[in-house]
Amino acid sequence: MRIATWNVNSVRKRLPNVMGWLADAKPDVLLLQELKCETGSFPLADFEAAGWRCQVVGQKSYNGVALLSREEATDVVDRLPGGDGDEQARYVEATVRGIRIASLYLPNGNPVGTDKYPYKLAWMDRLKAHAASLLAREIPVVLGGDYNVIPGPEDVYDPAAWSTDALFRQETRAKFREILNLGYIEAFRALHPTRRHAYSFWDYQAGSWQRDRGLRIDHFLLSPQAADRLTACEIDKSPRGEPEASDHTAVILELAD
DNA sequence: ATGGTTGTTGGACAA
Numbered sequence: 001m002r003i004a005t006w007n008v009n010s011v012r013k014r015l016p017n018v019m020g021w022l023a024d025a026k027p028d029v030l031l032l033q034e035l036k037c038e039t040g041s042f043p044l045a046d047f048e049a050a051g052w053r054c055q056v057v058g059q060k061s062y063n064g065v066a067l068l069s070r071e072e073a074t075d076v077v078d079r080l081p082g083g084d085g086d087e088q089a090r091y092v093e094a095t096v097r098g099i100r101i102a103s104l105y106l107p108n109g110n111p112v113g114t115d116k117y118p119y120k121l122a123w124m125d126r127l128k129a130h131a132a133s134l135l136a137r138e139i140p141v142v143l144g145g146d147y148n149v150i151p152g153p154e155d156v157y158d159p160a161a162w163s164t165d166a167l168f169r170q171e172t173r174a175k176f177r178e179i180l181n182l183g184y185i186e187a188f189r190a191l192h193p194t195r196r197h198a199y200s201f202w203d204y205q206a207g208s209w210q211r212d213r214g215l216r217i218d219h220f221l222l223s224p225q226a227a228d229r230l231t232a233c234e235i236d237k238s239p240r241g242e243p244e245a246s247d248h249t250a251v252i253l254e255l256a257d
Numbered sequence: 258a259t260g261g262t263t264g265t266t267g268g269a270c271a272a
Contacts, residue, residue, distance in 0.1 A: 009272085010264055034272090036265065061265050062272095108272060116271095148272095203272085204262035247263075247272080 001097060001229075001255040005031040005144040005218055006239075007105070007201075007248035011066070012036075014246055015043055019050065021239050027252065028070050029096055031103035033146045034246075035064025035089075042066065059089035065103045065145070069096045080104070081133075082126040090123070099226065099255070100134060104145035109166030117166055120148070124175045132182050134223065140255070141223035143184070146248065148217055149176045151186060154196050155216035167217060179221065187220040187233040187253055200235055201248045209240060220253045229255040 004027040008014040011032060022030065030052075035042060039058035047054050047068060055067040057078045067073060073094035080091040093102040104127070109120030127143075134141045150168040153159035162168040180186060192198065199214025208214065222230060232254035240249040 013264065034264095062270090110272080206261045208262095 001029070001099065001257060002027045003029040003031065003101065003142055003144060003220070003253045003255070004236075004250050005033070005103065005146075005220065005253075006250040007033040007146040007218060007246060009034050009246040009248065010036040011064070012041070012043060013244070015046060017239060017242055017244060017246070019046065020242075021236075021250065022050065022052075025236065025250065025252065029101060030068040031101070031144045032066040032068065033064070033103065033105040033248075035059075035066060036061060037064060055092050055094050057089045057092045059087070063089045063105055065090060065092045065105050067092050067094050067096075067101060067103045069094075071096055080123070080126050081130050086123075099140045099142055100137070101141075102143045102145070104143060104147070106145065106147045106149065108148045109172065112164065112166050112169065120166060121171065121175060124172075124179070128175070128179045128182065131179050131184065131221070135183050138225060139223070140226035140229065141184075141221075142226050142253065142255075143221040144219070144251075144253065146217060147176070147219050149173065149219070150215050150217055151176060151189065151219075155199075157197075157199070157213040157215075162215075167215065183224060184221040185227045185230075187222050187227075187230055188216070188235070188251065190227070191230070191233050198235055200251055202240060204247050218248060218251050220251065226255060231256050 200218035
């Protein structure tokens with residue numbers, strides 16, 4: 001089972017990029033973030049014509065997530081529990097071939113000092129609680145997406161410059177570790193403990209891509225039952241270098257059948 | 258230190 005995650009920064013703007021990449025990469029499941037369109041504006045016909053079943057949670061202008069699969073997806077959940085009126089489209093979860101899979105778009109949280117940062121932390125608390133309930137099922141669980149979390153100093157080109165940023169400050173990293181400490185592994189770092197300069201995002205500004213000034217913020221968290229089947233996790237940098245690219249690139253996970 | 262870019266949308270806001 002090959003599962004990819006990709007923050008596409010507008011699915012309509014990026015449709016040719018995504019279609020072209022899918023034809024080459026051939027994942028079984030694609031998790032999308034930052035659709036930037038309402039559910040009804042998602043290019044459903046294009047994906048269905050290409051053989052994809054689409055679970056879409058959209059929102060006007062911002063956010064938006066989707067789970068695309070070649071096989072049937074069942075028991076779809078369109079929000080993270082515990083929201084209490086949270087209308088931001090940041091979570092979709094479904095079962096594909098016995099694996100519980102989520103596409104999530106964790107809040108950015110900047111600037112710290114505004115209500116955006118406590119919203120991020122509260123969202124992470126909700127994710128932690130839900131991740132714990134998923135663990136109790138004792139099934140393979142894959143939580144993939146744009147976490148907006150830089151796990152460690154090896155995951156950012158200039159750690160000092162990012163020390164107070166919402167993606168890297170201690171409180172954010174500690175909360176991320178709390179989720180791992182429930183019993184999840186972060187697939188890429190588990191397989192590549194010493195790899196450096198492995199980024200999944202490069203800002204559009206200041207030539208970040210050309211200078212390889214990137215961040216690793218797109219992750220897969222795996223329950224023990226999924227971790228036992230983990231065979232590969234790689235970042236595919238190729239789409240970031242294409243014309244009209246998203247500022248994120250795709251990360252691909254492989255689980256044994 | 259500042260500004261640098263992109264997307265949605267038609268002026269900011271988000272990233």
